[in-house]
Amino acid sequence: MIRVRGLTKRYGEQTALDAVDLTVPAGSVYGLVGPNGAGKTTLLSILAGLRRPTAGTVVIDVGVGARAVLPDAPRFDKWLTAREVVALSAHLGDVGDPERIDAVLYQAGLAEAADRRVGGFSRGMLQRLGIAATLVTGPRLVILDEPAAALDPAGRREVLDVVERMRGSSTVLFSSHILGDVQAVCDTVGILDQGRLRFEGPVAALLGGATRSAYLVRVRDGDDVVRSSLAALDWVSTVEIPAEHLIRLEVTSLAAAERNLVAALAAIGAPVVSIEPEQVSLEQVFLELTT
């Protein structure tokens, strides 16, 4: 669907994108994450045709009429009504069905504000209106720059649901600094840092590849006894107590831990509440890759 090779963008001496290779599969939801100044907006702008690359190739297997782009803080001429904004988008996308306009306004929660001028809209309402104007044409490729940044938690969830519903029928590429959102809806993730793509692949592969050989053991009491006993075992490399009654141990091999950890705790007589392998969040992986 989107294939980018060796994409470079320079602004004078500054390199915003440095030989980026990126592939967005058709029908996927691709999350582009990165710290401020990583080059996310530049990359999305080039893909949207709003900026030209200094070098590299961009192949997008979708015509201009089947694409839709939503900037991070959508704004429209303040004297237009919400219905007129969506109607304009529908007209430019060759959508002739007026009922479709009402339907997307309803989906975006703007049915009651449809005939109000957008000059009085809050940022969240403008974001919803932008999404309605995006959805009305039924685009095959949707590029969203921080689509949920201005919304409250309920609004954010609704946007994520909309993105989720587009999976399969449309290809969605969106940038976000809310890693939980990316983890929740994206099947592929790209991590961009200082103009370079540090990782690209399925979210599961990113998290799996960063899995640590570590366990978290929660006990009722006797933290120090459990720690010293576990530290003496040859398949345990380090033991620490990050919080009261919580023991974190890193092991030399997960297989050894799976075979011996429960027995070792039983042998100590530790009052165990729970045992679980340490889960690695996207946020932790992101920080490791970008710092």
Added chain:
Amino acid sequence: MTLWRLEWVRLVRSRRLLALLGVYLFLGLLGPVTARYMGEILERFGGDVVVVLPDPVPADGISQFTANAHQIGLLVGVVAAAGALVIDAIPEMSVFLRTRVRSVPRLLTPRLVVSFAAIATAFLVGMLGAWYETVVLLGSVDIGRLMLGTLLTLVYLGFVVALVAVLASRLATVLATVATTIVTLLVLPIVGLFDVVGRRLPSHLLGATDALIRNAEPPAEYLAAALVTVATSAALVWLAARWAAQREL
């Protein structure tokens, strides 16, 4: 909602059309009155100074209007045109439009045409008011020559809109576009002081109505300037479309 209707709605709801029509009509009605009663006005406010003016003639009513229209009216027209032609003035709105149209000229054409139509209509309304009052207060003027002068002025206004478009495609803010357009329009008559060049510049058309209705110049005097203005306007529009398409957001 088409791009053409968008421009109409912009004109009406942003009150630009009202401002244009209001200003030109006001100037049209004011010009002949000023010409007719200038002597009395100066006498009333002049104190001990005695100013002797020749008796007003019908051409003075029209000339008073065109003189004001080419200054105040044109300024309002440039502001109105720049408000529509700076397509990247609100970058987020520009992203919305640019990523949905197949080519930038499709976006630019309605803005150019509607802006010119609005300014031209306002000027015609003002001219109509000025002509009516001139006939009532001062007497009639040669209609054929008046219409030709008006047509030449419309050619000039087309050039102004094209100039705004080309500057808007480079400057991207309404204020900078208005300021640069005004400076350019002020510089042109200065260049026009060199007679050989001046008679072929767009600014030469500004004096056409006055000279024609006073029989001071034959219509052929303005042919070269009109042709240059049309050609220049076409070139400016082409350049505006090209630069607007090349512009990065």
